[in-house]
Amino acid sequence: QVQLVESGGGLVQAGGSLRLSCAASGRTASDYALGWFRRAPGKEREFVATISRSGNITDYIDSVKGRFTISRDNAKSTMYLQIISLKPEDTAVYYCAARRSLILTRREDLVESWGQGTQVTVSS
Numbered sequence: 001q002v003q004l005v006e007s008g009g010g011l012v013q014a015g016g017s018l019r020l021s022c023a024a025s026g027r028t029a030s031d032y033a034l035g036w037f038r039r040a041p042g043k044e045r046e047f048v049a050t051i052s053r054s055g056n057i058t059d060y061i062d063s064v065k066g067r068f069t070i071s072r073d074n075a076k077s078t079m080y081l082q083i084i085s086l087k088p089e090d091t092a093v094y095y096c097a098a099r100r101s102l103i104l105t106r107r108e109d110l111v112e113s114w115g116q117g118t119q120v121t122v123s124s
Contacts, residue, residue, distance in 0.1 A: 001113045002027040004096040009118030012086050016122070020081040022096030022115060029077035030054070035104040036070065036081050037111075038092035038120075045095065049081065050104035057103055064090075086122045093117040 008020040022034065035050030049060045049070040058070050069082040079096065096115035097104060104111065 002029065002032055002098050004098060004113055004115035006094065006096045006115040006118040009094060009120045011121045011123065014086060014088055014122055014124050016086050017082070017084045018086065018120060020083070020094055020118060020120070022079040022081075024077045024079070024098065029072075030074040031100055032098040032113075033101050033103045034072060034079045035097045035111075037095045037097055037108060038090075039095070039117075040089070040092040043092075045108055047104075047106035047108070048094070050106075051079065052103040059103070059106075061106075083120075086120075088122045088124045091120060091122050093119050 002024050003026045005023045030053055033053055036048040037045050038048050039045040051058050051070045051072050055072045067085045072079040095117045097111040098113040099111055
């Protein structure tokens with residue numbers, strides 16, 4: 001399985017921006033669909049966004065459309081999540097996810113590899 005390591009989280013004021021990164025190793029990153037899930041305090045983990053192996057297909061939950069942009073650089077085996085206009089409700093631990101498929105589904109039970117998570121805290 002591919003190993004995933006997230007970075008880029010932190011404390012940001014509402015309206016600010018962040019870029020999360022997910023570095024993949026151990027396998028060929030381009031063989032894997034990648035994505036982001038998040039777990040907010042007191043809530044279940046939820047799907048946020050996914051990107052296909054080649055990067056030409058993306059999908060987002062409605063609440064982040066227009067504010068989050070997922071991308072990947074297969075030459076660097078790295079995926080990114082650019083976040084703008086952060087809201088307090090975006091506060092969560094963000095997890096990188098991978099599955100050896102064209103694209104991730106929104107079902108976390110089908111995820112094959114998880115990162116350890118990176119905390120994003122948005123202050124109002």
